[in-house]
Amino acid sequence: MPNDLSIIASSSDAGGIAARKGFRIQDHVAARLALEMIHDSTILQLECETGDDIVLRRISEGQSVIEYVQVKTTEADTKWSIKELQARTDKKVGSSVCEKSLLCDKHGEIAWFRFVSTRAVISSLEPFRRPRSKRRNYTALAPLINSFSNKYKTTISKSGRTLAYWAKNMLWEVEGEEDALISRNINALLKLSGGQGVNPSYEAMEKIYFELAQKVRTMGDKPSVDADEKIWTRQECLKWWSAQIDDIRKANIATVKVYQISGIPEFFSEICSMDEDTIRRALYAFDVEFDGDIWRRDELVDHLLDWLPEIALSPQTLANFSHLAARRLPGEALKAWEQRGSTDIPQLIASLMLHAILRLHFGAEPIACRIFFSVKGAMRSSSAHIVQLPEGEEVWLGRSRLVNASSHEAVVAEVLAELRTALTRDVLKEERDIIIQLREPRHLRNDKLDAILSNTGKTSELLKILRLPFLVAYDSATLSAGFETGYLTKLKVEVENEYGRIKALLGEELDSVRISLFLVPIECADTLADEFETKLRK
Secondary structure: OOOOOOOOOOOOOOOOOOHHHHOOHHHHHHHHHHHHHHOOOOEEEEOOOOOEEEEEEEEEEEEEEHHHHHHHOOOOOOEOHHHHHHHHHHOOOOOOOOHHHHOOOOOOOEEEEEEOOOOOEEEEHHHHHHOOHHOOOOOHHHHHHHHHHOOOOOOOOOOOHHHHHHHHEEEEEEOOHHHHHHHHHHHHHHEEEEEEEOOOOOHHHHHHHHHHHHHOOOOOHHHOHHHHHEEHHHHHHHHHHHHHHHHHHHHHHOOOOOOOOOOOOOOEEEEEEEEEEHOEEEEEEEEEOOOOOOOOHHHHHHHHHHHHHHHHHHHHHHOOOHHHOOOHHHHHHHHHHHHOOOOHOOOOOEEEEEHHHHHHHHHHHHEEEEEEEEEEEEEEEEEEEEEEOOEEEEEEEEEEEOOOOHHHHHHHHHHHHHHHHHOOHHHHHHHHHHHHOOOOOHHHHOOOOOOOOOOOOOOHHHHHHEEEEEEEEEEOHHHHHHOOHHHHHHHHHHHHHHHHHHHOOOOHOOOOOOOEEEEEOOOOOHHHHHHHHHHHHO
């Protein structure tokens, strides 16, 4: 795919802006494809009136694909036929419907074609309506391809494709009446919002839908010189949708349940981040900050205690309280935690830090905040969160430690040794089986993990969506020296050095899995642990 995603958008106004005046079906088709983009992570962006009526850029099996979409609203009493598709205007080369569609293919990438019509098609065109995902060994398409391959053999796109290629890659959809299409789109929005745990009224969603339809209509009306305004990337579309969901939640008078949160301020500030995707490593470093010249230890303790119910209480318990009310249950949470054995305060603090950061900075939802399991007689623990990224969901199986200066290197080495055995099939199966027992999908956003997180799921598939976050909260030489104006610069150097040190220790055994290192510098780990326990047991 070209690096400049606006190449097509700036090259043409396709059917022409003036010709669009009064077009309605096309706007609703574009809105439907925007909804398809929200759901389908393989679609990278939507364009209106660029290289065709609508253009989709996507990734298919690792390759770049441009899909050219034409909306056919011509009125006639007959169904679409091969003859109508192949008919030229005044015998002019390239003037037939099929040729015009093929000739949109100018940029070299794999090209797909799609027609969306208000009229039905005759039986000989029905194979075009079969979904692409169901065409393997589908022999009924061959005669249709032949009928186009034998026609206009000299018509070749700038990318060197013929009508045979066009027919092989054509998808035809029949939408029917405008009102029915609008209703289907609104229902699709309601389904998407339901998957996010919000259920607005039909009227509220209708308002959002017409905002979406106006958005794509405006994109189509922009001239080609405004190329960027004719493009909507999936990331931008997801941001728009996330904003709509947030607005719905704020307007919803019902109590927010379980893991749905909004308006909760972030406590930690980011020192720096580093994503080394080629080696599957990432760094995220966070600062507690100073208030004046006082490190915010008391505020940190309060913030972590706010999250204790989420990692100690079951979703069923949390579902009986509003999110804020549930956070006022530290006594119940502590009781539930200590039923698992004596409380390791430093471990609990580190677990809460990782949980709070994943929830507020990554939008994660816990499957099971603490998983206790035995490997060769040794008790281990981890956390499990679902993180919904633009490219799809990931399962993050986390480890976390609070260490003082004397135990720092030994504890890190111990956890790294544990991680090296965490990817064996037996350990993965055990963690997965515990997640299956603890996971309660009805209390989570909809995801596509049911097949992987099942008793018959393959651990090899789990590995594909797995990330291992490892949080180290450690005694910081920079912070222990007290506040100074330039402390953040020193802190950034400190965490980058620590990241480099730990990264070098990971070893080849962990090359196949994504590991994200979370570093939280602490003024004094022992003092933090003492004050946390004192306030916890009040």
